[in-house]
Amino acid sequence: MNEYRDIEDFVKGRLEEGVALSPPRLAEIERVAAAESFARVAECRSRHRLWAASLVAASIAIVFSFAVLHIDSSPKPENTVACVIDLLRTADGAETLSETSADSESEETAVAEMLLAWQDAPYESAIADLTK
Amino acid sequence: MEEDSELLFAYSRRGDVESLSALVRRHAVWMQAFLRGLLPTAADAEDAFQDAWVRVVKSAGKYRGGKVKPYLAVVARSAAIDRLRQMGRLVSLDAEDGEGASAAERLPDELPSPGERFESKATAEDVREAVRALPEGPRQVLLMRIEGELSFKEIASELGVPLGTALTWMRTATLKLKEMLGGSK
Numbered sequence: 491m492n493e494y495r496d497i498e499d500f501v502k503g504r505l506e507e508g509v510a511l512s513p514p515r516l517a518e519i520e521r522v523a524a525a526e527s528f529a530r531v532a533e534c535r536s537r538h539r540l541w542a543a544s545l546v547a548a549s550i551a552i553v554f555s556f557a558v559l560h561i562d563s564s565p566k567p568e569n570t571v572a573c574v575i576d577l578l579r580t581a582d583g584a585e586t587l588s589e590t591s592a593d594s595e596s597e598e599t600a601v602a603e604m605l606l607a608w609q610d611a612p613y614e615s616a617i618a619d620l621t622k
Numbered sequence: 623m624e625e626d627s628e629l630l631f632a633y634s635r636r637g638d639v640e641s642l643s644a645l646v647r648r649h650a651v652w653m654q655a656f657l658r659g660l661l662p663t664a665a666d667a668e669d670a671f672q673d674a675w676v677r678v679v680k681s682a683g684k685y686r687g688g689k690v691k692p693y694l695a696v697v698a699r700s701a702a703i704d705r706l707r708q709m710g711r712l713v714s715l716d717a718e719d720g721e722g723a724s725a726a727e728r729l730p731d732e733l734p735s736p737g738e739r740f741e742s743k744a745t746a747e748d749v750r751e752a753v754r755a756l757p758e759g760p761r762q763v764l765l766m767r768i769e770g771e772l773s774f775k776e777i778a779s780e781l782g783v784p785l786g787t788a789l790t791w792m793r794t795a796t797l798k799l800k801e802m803l804g805g806s807k
Contacts, residue, residue, distance in 0.1 A: 524639050
């Protein structure tokens with residue numbers, strides 16, 4: 491298309507001859523641009539505020555969750571001992587202890603009676619009892 | 623001097639209206655010349671010019687870089703088409719030029735030889751009249767090429783025609799103008 495370059499340049503030059511920007515048109519474009527820019531900045535700020543609020547809320551939630559998790563998952567040794575003592579002091583715990591104690595006392599009594607019976611029995615009958 | 627893209631970014635990102643004004647002033651002449659070629663009167667061209675810049679302003683937030691001048695040409699053409707539609711004067715790109723044959727079929731026989739100089743005493747108004755007398759397709763290709771500096775591929779894409787058609791229309795426009803403006807060999 492190089493052979494047409496002269497015509498193109500001529501036409502372009504003539505088309506642009508005497509053309510100028512009208513100041514009222516420029517003023518109107520600037521007015522619309524300023525209004526549009528203001529609206530865009532306002533929208534942007536509102537979006538940033540929303541983001542900031544969400545970020546703060548998420549941070550608080552994370553910190554809170556971490557704190558609760560930390561307290562639950564790492565009890566101190568003295569607390570554990572205290573919990574066991576508390577458990578033993580409850581009604582159930584006391585009952586369990588007393589039942590255990592009663593069983594062991596009755597066993598001890600039976601053994602003692604058996605020993606006393608062996609002690610009083612004649613030697614021959616005791617041997618006979620053992621060899622049965 | 624700041625690049626066009628820097629000025630448009632300054633407006634779209636920082637709201638710098640002064641940068642936009644600089645951009646408007648820089649592109650005012652060719653855009654209005656382009657629009658005068660597409661629209662019937664200078665007043666229509668001024669209205670379309672303003673419409674085009676309002677569109678640029680409203681879509682500036684979506685600008686992600688790239689050549690500004692072809693973008694402005696596309697927006698200006700769109701504003702001109704909307705104005706023609708409002709006036710009920712929008713014609714198809716394939717419209718006949720009033721003599722019964724489509725533009726693509728009516729190529730002048732006379733072809734310029736390489737190195738030939740074009741000379742004419744036609745005035746600015748003669749040239750505008752001649753351009754407005756061109757068939758719609760060749761006229762739009764010519765204006766997008768010489769004023770908007772779009773590539774033929776971009777022009778074809780914008781007009782929705784094959785690349786070959788865009789090239790043929792450009793050749794048609796150039797030869798018809800040469801014929802109408804009385805270029806001498």
